Amino acid sequence: MLEIKNLHVSVEGVEILKGIDLKVNAGEVHAIMGPNGSGKSTLARVLAGHPAYVVTKGIVTYEGKDLLAIPVEERARQGVFLAFQYPIDIPGVNNAYFLKAALNEIRKAKGLEELDAMEFLELLKEKMKIVEMDASFLNRPVNEGFSGGEKKRNEILQMAVLSPKLAILDETDSGLDIDALKIVAGGVDKMRSPDRAILLVTHYQRMLDYITPDYVHVLMGGKIVLSGGKDLAFKLEEKGYEWVRA
């Protein structure tokens, strides 16, 4: 589904990613782990098309297409989803309205009929159960006044509604207390499916208690320095990232 070859990325002239290679198939869950500043979030944002990041070298293929040549909204319509580390407040834009607009854009791109307000509400109620979200969130402006945990839940709700093929979760566990982590990570786990790939970007192992990855990669200094199975995450938790360096 996703193939990254020798990806180099710079921000404001500073090279952050220095040659990433990664292959992700449908149905797989990959965890990208690494210390702060290793380039994990950069990788996540580049895949979603954030304009601040400049790809200087390399190829990213998504379903056989050159992902980097596809505009941001078009990536989303073709099934790429990024759960933000820091979700953005959108004052004055109602959460449900926003989500309906997004879903209908994606449905249009797929050649499906747009959902009307009633149909959408039904779908939304169904999906809200996944992240145990209260209906009052729907009529509030997107992320405005949400707590850290509520924002993350809202991201996962969006993921559930938009039903992407490739979901990239950027530090979704950060800033969550144990109860919220359980709900959010549990929600993600429920969305595992044979035709969906999930890329979990995380600093800690704790999220992986709820979502068992098929592969774990360690990103350090802009490169993947180690790859392995789920046990690698436990080793990292136990020994720290210094162990990889040594």
Add this chain to the structure above:
Amino acid sequence: MELKQYQDAFEMLKKGRQCDLSWLFRLREEGMAAFLQKGFPTVKDNAWRYTDVTAIREAAFVPEGESIQPARLDRPLEGVEVLDIFVAIKTFPELLEKYLGRQAGHEGNPFTALNTGLFRSGTFIRISDGVILKEPIRIVHSASPARKAGAFQRRTIILMGKGSKASIVETYVAGDGQNYFTNAVTEIVLEEGAQMEHCKIQQEAPEAFHIAMTQVAQRRGSSFVSFALSTGARLMRNDCRVALTEEGASCELNGLYLGDKDQVLDHQTFVDHQKPDGKSDQFFKGLLAGNSRGVFRGHVMVRQDAQRTDAHQTNKNLLLSDTAKVDTQPQLEILADDVKCGHGSAIGQLQEDAVFYLRSRGIGEKEAARMLAQGFAREVIERSSLSFMKETLLELVSEKLGKQFNSLNGQWATGNE
């Protein structure tokens, strides 16, 4: 000479019946004299430094003679009078003598002076003591029938009796007019405990000029909530002046201006706290695209007597292009010592991160920008304590922004903060 057509119109008017009471004749003469003496203001006048009205002067608009159909009630309501202003002058000459031109004096403002001299149409509204109106009264100022390059002088007087309650909407629309000049003066008096909601919707033709003065006097414990939505006209200057003349009066002034192309939309407020325990809250927002320019100048005066005044004003602007401009100048003048006052203003652009966030969910770039702009505008409508019109205002905003963004080709500015 550029003022001649106004002078001629006044000479004609003097012979007619819209001038036949001696006090009215005197008032008009004073107004006209004040206008002719100074003529149109220039940007050298401090009060007009952001509003260049040269184009109005040069266009040599011809004062319209026709009386425009006045507002009237669909069905009569007890304790409510809605009359053509000249019918009101004839019916209640003493009342009109007492109120006409009292709130909006012609001294400081040449346009008010011109209006006083020449107004040929208008509406008089009186709500009796204790009367509570459930349905809003709507006044539509349509610039038709209009001859080419006509100047409309509109006058509105609204008197709210003690403990009365009403909502009033004044809408300015083009009708079949295109290139014209509206000069409107609205005088409002709220007696003790009266509560009024006032919506002014300015949707003039794109080539029109719109100058408006709303002057409010508030007695003890009265409350005035206003919303000014400005989307039309090539040049607009909208003044709202509120005097809290007795204790415990409160006002809330809201405004939203949406400019594009070469529009100039200028809002100026003056809130005069004269007595203790008054409250004022101003919240104005501007969305400016193309080469448009917005102005907000808010002046809050707290006089020595006005202890325990609570006065706030905020102005926020979103510039949607690199060539749009805004001048913002909140100003506090405090002579009392026990007060709670604050003001602030902000100018920003669409946040790049927010645009990215929406796009990353499949929403196209233009639609993302439109949603953000609309969200920005929405806040001022939802925050206001208007009990009616909110849906209508949102629809009008959405309509204007829809048109505006449709005509853009990815040409709007974003910034990081």
